[in-house]
Amino acid sequence: MFLCIQLFCILLFSLSLSGLQFAFAEEPFIKIGVLSHRGDSFTSDAWDPTAYYLTNQLPDYEFEIVPLDFDEVDTAVSNDEIDFILVNPGIYVNLEYNYRVSRLTTMNNLRGDDASYKIFGGVIFTRRQRYDIQTLDDLRGKSFMAVDATSLGGFQMAWRELNKKGINPYRDFSRLEFGGIHDVVVQAVVSGEVDAGTVRTDILERMATTHDLDLNDIRIINAQYHSEFPFRHSTRLYPEWPFSKLQQTSDDLAKKVALALFQMPADHPAARAGNYAGWDIPLDYQQVHELFQELRLPPYDVIGIFTLQDAIRKYWYWAVLALFALLTLSATTSAVIRRNKRLKRVQRRLERHYERILDSVGDGIYGVDLEGNCTFINQAMEHLTGWTKEDLIGKRQHEILHHTHADGTVHPASECPVYATSIDHVARYIDDDVFWKKNGSSISVEYSCTPIKGTGNNVIGSVVVFRDTTERKQIEEKHREHQRQLAHVARLSTLGEMASGIAHELNQPLTVINNYSRACVRMLESNQPMMEQCSDVMEKISAQAERAGAVIKQIRHFVQKDIPDKKAVRVSDMLDVVSELTSMEITRKHINLDIVMDSTVDFVLAQDTQIEQVILNLVRNAIEAMDEIPAEQRNLVIRTTRQQDNMLEICVSDSGSGMAPSLLEQVFDPFVTTKQQGMGLGLSISQGIIEAHHDRIRVTENTQGGMSFSFKLPIVDDIHHDDTESGNLYQRPQEIA
Numbered sequence: 001m002f003l004c005i006q007l008f009c010i011l012l013f014s015l016s017l018s019g020l021q022f023a024f025a026e027e028p029f030i031k032i033g034v035l036s037h038r039g040d041s042f043t044s045d046a047w048d049p050t051a052y053y054l055t056n057q058l059p060d061y062e063f064e065i066v067p068l069d070f071d072e073v074d075t076a077v078s079n080d081e082i083d084f085i086l087v088n089p090g091i092y093v094n095l096e097y098n099y100r101v102s103r104l105t106t107m108n109n110l111r112g113d114d115a116s117y118k119i120f121g122g123v124i125f126t127r128r129q130r131y132d133i134q135t136l137d138d139l140r141g142k143s144f145m146a147v148d149a150t151s152l153g154g155f156q157m158a159w160r161e162l163n164k165k166g167i168n169p170y171r172d173f174s175r176l177e178f179g180g181i182h183d184v185v186v187q188a189v190v191s192g193e194v195d196a197g198t199v200r201t202d203i204l205e206r207m208a209t210t211h212d213l214d215l216n217d218i219r220i221i222n223a224q225y226h227s228e229f230p231f232r233h234s235t236r237l238y239p240e241w242p243f244s245k246l247q248q249t250s251d252d253l254a255k256k257v258a259l260a261l262f263q264m265p266a267d268h269p270a271a272r273a274g275n276y277a278g279w280d281i282p283l284d285y286q287q288v289h290e291l292f293q294e295l296r297l298p299p300y301d302v303i304g305i306f307t308l309q310d311a312i313r314k315y316w317y318w319a320v321l322a323l324f325a326l327l328t329l330s331a332t333t334s335a336v337i338r339r340n341k342r343l344k345r346v347q348r349r350l351e352r353h354y355e356r357i358l359d360s361v362g363d364g365i366y367g368v369d370l371e372g373n374c375t376f377i378n379q380a381m382e383h384l385t386g387w388t389k390e391d392l393i394g395k396r397q398h399e400i401l402h403h404t405h406a407d408g409t410v411h412p413a414s415e416c417p418v419y420a421t422s423i424d425h426v427a428r429y430i431d432d433d434v435f436w437k438k439n440g441s442s443i444s445v446e447y448s449c450t451p452i453k454g455t456g457n458n459v460i461g462s463v464v465v466f467r468d469t470t471e472r473k474q475i476e477e478k479h480r481e482h483q484r485q486l487a488h489v490a491r492l493s494t495l496g497e498m499a500s501g502i503a504h505e506l507n508q509p510l511t512v513i514n515n516y517s518r519a520c521v522r523m524l525e526s527n528q529p530m531m532e533q534c535s536d537v538m539e540k541i542s543a544q545a546e547r548a549g550a551v552i553k554q555i556r557h558f559v560q561k562d563i564p565d566k567k568a569v570r571v572s573d574m575l576d577v578v579s580e581l582t583s584m585e586i587t588r589k590h591i592n593l594d595i596v597m598d599s600t601v602d603f604v605l606a607q608d609t610q611i612e613q614v615i616l617n618l619v620r621n622a623i624e625a626m627d628e629i630p631a632e633q634r635n636l637v638i639r640t641t642r643q644q645d646n647m648l649e650i651c652v653s654d655s656g657s658g659m660a661p662s663l664l665e666q667v668f669d670p671f672v673t674t675k676q677q678g679m680g681l682g683l684s685i686s687q688g689i690i691e692a693h694h695d696r697i698r699v700t701e702n703t704q705g706g707m708s709f710s711f712k713l714p715i716v717d718d719i720h721h722d723d724t725e726s727g728n729l730y731q732r733p734q735e736i737a
Helices: 002-025 040-057 070-078 089-099 152-164 182-191 203-209 251-262 269-273 286-295 308-314 316-360 379-385 397-401 417-424 470-497 499-525 531-559 571-588 608-625 682-692 721-726
Strands: 029-035 062-068 084-086 102-111 115-117 122-127 143-146 175-178 196-200 218-221 224-226 229-233 242-245 276-280 364-369 374-377 428-436 442-453 459-468 567-570 592-596 603-606 635-642 647-654 698-701 707-716
Touching: 029 040, 029 070, 040 062, 040 251, 040 269, 062 070, 070 084, 070 089, 089 102, 089 152, 089 242, 089 286, 102 251, 115 229, 115 276, 122 152, 122 182, 122 203, 122 229, 143 152, 143 182, 152 196, 152 286, 182 196, 182 203, 196 203, 203 229, 242 251, 251 276, 269 276, 364 379, 364 417, 379 428, 397 417, 397 428, 417 428, 417 442, 417 459, 442 470, 499 531, 567 571, 567 608, 571 592, 571 608, 571 635, 603 608, 608 635, 608 647, 608 682, 608 707
Parallel strands: 029 062, 029 084, 143 175, 143 196, 592 635
Antiparallel strands: 084 242, 102 115, 102 242, 102 276, 122 196, 122 218, 224 229, 364 374, 364 459, 428 442, 442 459, 567 603, 603 707, 635 647, 647 707, 698 707
């Protein structure tokens, strides 16, 4: 009885299990294996929407994405753990050969908003600062990181290009590592953990889009260019990833899946999530087969193994030829020896030809070994410096040529750019230095020093190419003097334009002096004693005389010739000069002048007369810009503001009618003006003055109308109070009586 109950329970359990299996069979679960070349999380985020899309298109099935590492792909296919597979073309070729996997579609890779590509490649790159790595040959002896040994775009494509140069990654690199995912490789190269690396195309651009990488931090090696392919790449281009079915997956289901993928719109959310633009008919992957054959990679790793017996049986006639070669070897040996002697003679002629080429160059050229000794010089070097080959070759060039700076201070050998190039193997360009001639004088030079590599690709020294710039510097100094003269003429012209206002400014105190003097005479001629009143009148006469003298003093200071040396000048003194020269015109035109000074800044480093000329020009332009607006709206602001870079910004703002946008870009060009009688030189000269002070005048439109012109000058903070009181740091040039 008990046994019957047990059998009945087992029967019920079996029926229940069969029912569950039938229920689950109504909605089969389809697994799609995807190569996780950028990590499982990234793979799920990118491809789960595609699985949801297929589920919606084929409601009788439920699709699931299975991320697979490189070493998990083969196991998943061989154990029938998945139904479809999406991997790189290299892995697909092996799966096709070993497990009869067949491709259904080829992915259209998306770049940007609408561009798609069915091809991709590999990119080999290093850090921007690695100037010693420029070509594939420079990778010998360097550390290198790839994604995986089976990654087509992340290793095998680059291997093919290296193999073409005779470089074996497993033998010729100091260290070969595999990061597993592309992002790890990029981070390792940028951080300096390895010297160079390789990933598939568009990885760098995608990381730049997500701000995980600054493309300016890397340099592409063996860069290739293709008119229809926009990504940075270093290799040949191959067809994109295929979507394939496993052998046990039914053809009917494969057709439905392929049709659903073909019908996916290019802008479908699933496509955008996976960063592709739909699917196309499967491409020809013969290029991938050729790559594997060339590198002897699976499934072509055993093809071509040839035994000695096979060779003898197939090529016996070559043995006969080898015997004949041995018989003729003795005869050819003597010929080789004679040819070797001829080659030595040719080599000597080439060396003489090389020397003639060096001597024909107008620039001075000399070589330096790792110890700093001169190894060769050309004739131009002898002509420019007076030193002969006997004087320099074998001697330390630094102690002979540039042991001293132009100002007479010692130039230590440890700071010599030529020595530095020999040590760190980095090319340098020096735009201003001096070389000392044999007669004890010096010449101004610009030069470059570049590493020299020997036969073993190791640096054996450096070569220096220099040019005498003495005459050019003299011309530049004449140009600067011409600019100073032009600025002086412009100041005189400005005062000429302001002559009427200045005359009125002087006429007022002179008129007051005249009237007060006559009144004082009348009081003195009267019989009544009025000494106290006379004293008051004389004080007023003295005050007006001082006012007239101040105006004349400012004019004399403004029209004096430039003193080229910059010095610490008081900001308030420069603004006083401008205020004094423009006060009459500002008053006449009813302009509201507001001078706002930063109380934390007293002194700046500048040539005071030139800066006063710039401020005056900007103020007069602002005054003229407000002629066409009502008097009550005319506001002129001169503001000084300390900047974070220890600079003082001086800004002149007006409330005028503004400026046409087309004129903003050329307002500083010579002879460009908006004035009917203007010459268009004021702003051009002012820009030149500010550029000589290592800045530029910036122009912006005010939100409330009008324009603002601003520039910056270096702040001088370490000024002692005693020095400012005594006038040692800021003194007007001595006036001519």
